[in-house]
Amino acid sequence: MSARDGTIGSSPNRVGGIDRVTGAQRYLADLSVADALHAKLVTVPVAHARIDRIDGSAALALPGVRLVLTADDLPQPMPRFGPQNVDRPVLATGETKYQGDPVALVVADTKEEAEAGAAAVRVDYEALPAVFTVAGALAADAPLVQDPSLRPKDPRRETNVLNEHVVAWGDVEAAAAEHGLTIVERRYTFPMVTHFAIEPHAFMAAPDGDGVAVWSTIQHPNWLQKTIAGLTRLPLSRVRVYAPDPGGAFGGKQHAKYEPAVVFAALRLGRPVRLVLTLEETFQAVRRASCEARVRTGFTSDGRIAFHDIEADYLIGAYTDIADRVVGKGSYPAAGPYNVPAVRIVARAILSHTVPSTAFRGFGNPQINWAVESTIDEGARELGIDAVAVRLRNLARKGDRFIPFDTPCDGEWEQAVRKAAELIGWDQPCPPGHGRGIALGIKSGPTTGLSYSIVRLLADGSAVVYAGTSDMGQGARTVFAQIAAHELGAPLDWVTVAMGDTALVPYDQQTSASRSTVLMGNAVLAACRDIQAKLRTMAAAQQGLDEADVTVADGLVRLASGRELPIREVLTAGLGKLGGEITGLGEMRKEAEAGHPLSGAPAFFEFNCTAIEAEVDADTGDVTIHRHVTVSDVGKALNPLQVRMQDEGAAIMGLGHTLMEHYIFDEEGRIRNLGAIDYRIPTSMDLPRELRSEAVENADGPGPYGSKGMSEGALLCVAPAAAAAIRDATGVAIRDLPLTPERVWRALQAGPVPGDAEGRR
Amino acid sequence: MPQTTLPIQLTVNGTRRRIAVAPHHTLLEVLREDLRLTGSKECCLVGECGACTVLVDGWSVDACLVLAVEADGADVLTVEGLASPDGRLAPIQAAFLDQGGVQCGFCIPGQLMSAHALLAEHPHPTRAEIEEGMAGNLCRCACYEQIFAAIGQAAAGDAPDLGGLGAGAHAGGARAGAKTSAEGLDQ
Ligand code: FES
Ligand code: FES
Numbered sequence: 021m022s023a024r025d026g027t028i029g030s031s032p033n034r035v036g037g038i039d040r041v042t043g044a045q046r047y048l049a050d051l052s053v054a055d056a057l058h059a060k061l062v063t064v065p066v067a068h069a070r071i072d073r074i075d076g077s078a079a080l081a082l083p084g085v086r087l088v089l090t091a092d093d094l095p096q097p098m099p100r101f102g103p104q105n106v107d108r109p110v111l112a113t114g115e116t117k118y119q120g121d122p123v124a125l126v127v128a129d130t131k132e133e134a135e136a137g138a139a140a141v142r143v144d145y146e147a148l149p150a151v152f153t154v155a156g157a158l159a160a161d162a163p164l165v166q167d168p169s170l171r172p173k174d175p176r177r178e179t180n181v182l183n184e185h186v187v188a189w190g191d192v193e194a195a196a197a198e199h200g201l202t203i204v205e206r207r208y209t210f211p212m213v214t215h216f217a218i219e220p221h222a223f224m225a226a227p228d229g230d231g232v233a234v235w236s237t238i239q240h241p242n243w244l245q246k247t248i249a250g251l252t253r254l255p256l257s258r259v260r261v262y263a264p265d266p267g268g269a270f271g272g273k274q275h276a277k278y279e280p281a282v283v284f285a286a287l288r289l290g291r292p293v294r295l296v297l298t299l300e301e302t303f304q305a306v307r308r309a310s311c312e313a314r315v316r317t318g319f320t321s322d323g324r325i326a327f328h329d330i331e332a333d334y335l336i337g338a339y340t341d342i343a344d345r346v347v348g349k350g351s352y353p354a355a356g357p358y359n360v361p362a363v364r365i366v367a368r369a370i371l372s373h374t375v376p377s378t379a380f381r382g383f384g385n386p387q388i389n390w391a392v393e394s395t396i397d398e399g400a401r402e403l404g405i406d407a408v409a410v411r412l413r414n415l416a417r418k419g420d421r422f423i424p425f426d427t428p429c430d431g432e433w434e435q436a437v438r439k440a441a442e443l444i445g446w447d448q449p450c451p452p453g454h455g456r457g458i459a460l461g462i463k464s465g466p467t468t469g470l471s472y473s474i475v476r477l478l479a480d481g482s483a484v485v486y487a488g489t490s491d492m493g494q495g496a497r498t499v500f501a502q503i504a505a506h507e508l509g510a511p512l513d514w515v516t517v518a519m520g521d522t523a524l525v526p527y528d529q530q531t532s533a534s535r536s537t538v539l540m541g542n543a544v545l546a547a548c549r550d551i552q553a554k555l556r557t558m559a560a561a562q563q564g565l566d567e568a569d570v571t572v573a574d575g576l577v578r579l580a581s582g583r584e585l586p587i588r589e590v591l592t593a594g595l596g597k598l599g600g601e602i603t604g605l606g607e608m609r610k611e612a613e614a615g616h617p618l619s620g621a622p623a624f625f626e627f628n629c630t631a632i633e634a635e636v637d638a639d640t641g642d643v644t645i646h647r648h649v650t651v652s653d654v655g656k657a658l659n660p661l662q663v664r665m666q667d668e669g670a671a672i673m674g675l676g677h678t679l680m681e682h683y684i685f686d687e688e689g690r691i692r693n694l695g696a697i698d699y700r701i702p703t704s705m706d707l708p709r710e711l712r713s714e715a716v717e718n719a720d721g722p723g724p725y726g727s728k729g730m731s732e733g734a735l736l737c738v739a740p741a742a743a744a745a746i747r748d749a750t751g752v753a754i755r756d757l758p759l760t761p762e763r764v765w766r767a768l769q770a771g772p773v774p775g776d777a778e779g780r781r
Numbered sequence: 782m783p784q785t786t787l788p789i790q791l792t793v794n795g796t797r798r799r800i801a802v803a804p805h806h807t808l809l810e811v812l813r814e815d816l817r818l819t820g821s822k823e824c825c826l827v828g829e830c831g832a833c834t835v836l837v838d839g840w841s842v843d844a845c846l847v848l849a850v851e852a853d854g855a856d857v858l859t860v861e862g863l864a865s866p867d868g869r870l871a872p873i874q875a876a877f878l879d880q881g882g883v884q885c886g887f888c889i890p891g892q893l894m895s896a897h898a899l900l901a902e903h904p905h906p907t908r909a910e911i912e913e914g915m916a917g918n919l920c921r922c923a924c925y926e927q928i929f930a931a932i933g934q935a936a937a938g939d940a941p942d943l944g945g946l947g948a949g950a951h952a953g954g955a956r957a958g959a960k961t962s963a964e965g966l967d968q
Contacts, residue, residue, distance in 0.1 A: 031881070033878045033879065034878065034881070034883055036886075037878045037883050037886075038870070038878065039886075040883045040886030040889050041860075041863075041870065041874040041877050041878060041883060041886075041889060041893060042820070042860065042861065042863070042864055042870070042874065043818070043819070043820020043821070043859065043860035043861045043890050044820070044861075045886055046819070047822075047887060049819075049823060050813075050819035052817070215921075216921055217885075217887070217921055218822070218824050218830060218832055218885075218887045218888045218919060218920070218921050219822070219824070219885070219887040220823075220824060265885070265886075266885065267822070267885045267886065267887025267888075268884075268885040268887055268921050268922055269885075270921070296823075298826065299824055299825045299826070299830075492885055493884035493885030493886070493922045494884070495884070661881045662881070664881075665881055665884060665922075665924055665927060668923060668924070668926060669884065669922045669923040669924065671923075672923035672925065673921070673923060695825060695827065695829075696824075696825035696827060696829035696830050696919075697825075697827055697829055701919060701921065702923065703916050703917075703918075703919060704911070704912045704913075704915040704916050704918070704925050704928075704929075705912055705913070705916045707912070707925055707926070711926060
């Protein structure tokens with residue numbers, strides 16, 4: 021049972037919810053700024069091109085067109101940016117490297133004039149050979165995506181391999197040579213998919229006194245502030261980033277995309293400039309890295325995993341963005357939540373002439389978890405061991421250092437597995453024609469972090485919380501308000517949460533990795549505790565007591581006598597006639613750890629177990645998900661309804677890449693299904709017939725009240741659980757996603773496929 | 782280049798408006814840009830996502846597909862017109878909040894308008910009718926189950942005591958219409 025009153029562990033109505041149901045919520049594209057001009061990107065319709073000449077004269081002759089901004093108009097050498105490698109130009113220079121890479125920005129009085137202007141810009145270009153598959157990018161004669169001079173010290177600079185991440189422990193070859201092992205080796209592919217937030221990305225910039233103001237649908241306003249300050253050589257204090265709540269983000273809105281170009285245009289024109297992308301442009305701005313993985317796993321006859329030998333090639337796209345980190349961090353826990361004595365994981369980030377991939381819910385884990393969990397399933401089948409039993413046999417228990425030198429297992433993960441198995445009825449007979457599958461997944465939480473919060477307890481006992489997190493739908497505002505309400509003894513609707521303005525709200529590193537409840541939550545909690553300490557001094561003075569005889573906690577002042585006073589009473593008396601307020605400052609810092617491959621051990625793990633019951637229509641290849649059970653270890657659900665919504669949202673999003681979503685390319689590397697007509701995401705008609713989400717709560721997380729981060733876990737295991745269910749139902753194993761009706765139908769026609777390199781020793 | 786405009790008349794959320802519109806402008810552009818009613822959202826612009834859904838003479842339409850001149854003389858209801866003038870939320874709006882049918886909220890104006898139209902046609906919709914009626918409205922946050930529950934609550938016509946919003950099983954077929962909200966609640 022969960023109450024609705026706003027206390028910790030209750031599910032009050034979403035803070036900010038009313039504006040979202042009345043239409044009053046202002047997303048970026050809804051803001052009107054006086055005198056704003058409109059911008060449109062100019063692109064060339066090929067994956068890779070040499071730009072010979074850009075002629076904007078015809079465009080400039082059109083009514084309303086004010087500016088055709090090209091690389092030549094920008095400071096030289098071309099300013100570049102990027103959260104990891106500084107490799108992305110503000111506008112394409114010399115070459116375009118993916119379909120959609122902008123060569124110019126046209127600015128005009130109206131949106132239509134900007135569109136007409138963009139269409140009138142003449143771009144002379146020559147299409148060049150493009151690489152858009154792993155094999156193509158690694159071919160001996162492959163064109164180089166990146167100019168080697170951008171990474172002069174990198175021995176791989178003359179290849180399209182940007183980086184290789186190796187994680188290893190134990191001796192894989194020695195383990196593989198052991199007698200009596202069943203060794204299963206399989207290859208899997210994971211497609212390119214896009215975030216498809218319903219709000220397309222949007223940006224605006226305007227001169228602001230001596231500096232610049234930037235509006236963006238960004239998840240990390242402070243990071244954007246740093247990027248723009250660097251590019252414009254302005255001090256941070258002269259770059260003000262407004263970040264209205266994004267209309268969905270899912271990782272796609274973490275890092276700067278076209279904000280720098282818009283800033284340069286606005287500064288040049290001395291006027292506000294806005295650029296609202298179309299959905300098609302958004303498809304060409306963000307996506308998830310595709311992946312080809314090979315997994316070789318050895319099992320003992322009783323189902324213990326003796327070794328994992330994993331190789332994964334992620335095709336990351338034309339610029340690094342955050343994708344190399346996605347590959348490194350996503351592949352690091354690829355051996356799964358199991359105690360495995362020997363592991364070797366080699367993951368490569370491969371450049372290609374495709375849309376730069378970026379963070380996307382799950383951050384590199386879903387791609388590889390699909391391959392590893394499916395391989396475990398195949399091993400269990402060969403051994404004749406139950407899929408739940410094989411997992412429980414190998415599963416890490418609390419405290420186990422299942423990844424040496426990393427955070428030990430931090431939850432009662434077994435409870436989640438048992439709960440999922442019970443809810444799907446694993447031990448009950450399956451209805452005829454149905455099949456069941458189960459999969460586990462873990463994801464490392466944040467490895468570093470820095471969040472500040474200011475909380476102001478106002479004279480009447482109401483409070484304002486300042487938090488630099490972006491509320492993109494996950495409900496951060498509500499959770500922070502719940503924390504402050506609980507600590508300061510205020511009703512929930514007396515708490516306001518201010519976000520999204522770098523001039524007013526203190527620094528937060530980022531909104532990602534399911535970190536905000538834990539890291540910013542702890543900062544908010546610390547700010548409230550700072551206020552409590554001041555209240556304690558006040559109360560002691562008022563009562564003529566020693567401070568040691570007063571405690572302030574859980575929204576109340578308690579005296580040694582056992583008497584309890586409402587905070588408001590102490591506050592009003594303490595502030596006196598002038599009123600005023602008490603201000604608290606909270607800081608949550610997770611420092612980098614020298615020598616750790618991820619620069620820090622994760623603050624927590626997200627653990628999930630997903631079980632699926634499916635049925636296949638043999639005539640059409642259509643898959644019906646009858647039951648979908650998702651169980652996450654969340655430590656403590658501060659807001660159970662929001663936890664459930666995040667888990668269900670992740671589960672359904674996972675069904676997207678599992679059953680229907682993928683970019684389709686033509687022979688030249690152009691995306692053939694740009695936009696909502698030909699790229700399908702789950703609708704109300706595609707839901708599991710029964711969807712059930714549960715949380716395991718043992719209050720054993722590092723966040724406030726024992727919470728852990730959550731919201732990505734439920735996506736990690738959808739594909740392997742669904743494919744295992746399909747295999748269970750049909751006897752057919754499919755190792756390429758998505759499991760579209762056509763692919764399933766073809767697989768059924770072909771019949772069961774023998775493994776590619778299996779065998780017993 | 783002076784643009785030709787055509788005068789049209791619309792009743793928007795109960796208010797009669799005369800406006801001169803560009804002949805090629807969609808109803809969505811006129812609502813958002815000329816009338817500054819930005820509740821209706823822009824996403825795909827090809828009639829696939831439903832973020833721009835409004836009611837025209839009671840029918841739910843994708844405003845991105847309708848030319849404003851085609852709507853001349855029509856009665857248009859947008860999300861801004863759902864609550865009563867004194868600000869009281871319509872039952873469907875309250876139900877979305879109560880059931881948690883809102884995450885980022887970007888799709889929600891469209892969802893609300895489709896739900897409103899659905900309930901007008903089927904005051905007590907079955908699960909299948911809800912799934913079909915809402916199929917044109919994408920929600921990437923995927924709060925579909927909560928939206929269905931909200932439609933169930935609004936159909937039941939009462940604001941239930943939500944004290945027991947539990948861990949939530951959504952038994953598909955059984956979870957229809959007026960029964961929906963009550964069922965999800967007593968976990
Ligand atoms: S914007 Fe109209 S249906 Fe998508
Ligand atoms: S609530 Fe975010 S898209 Fe529906």
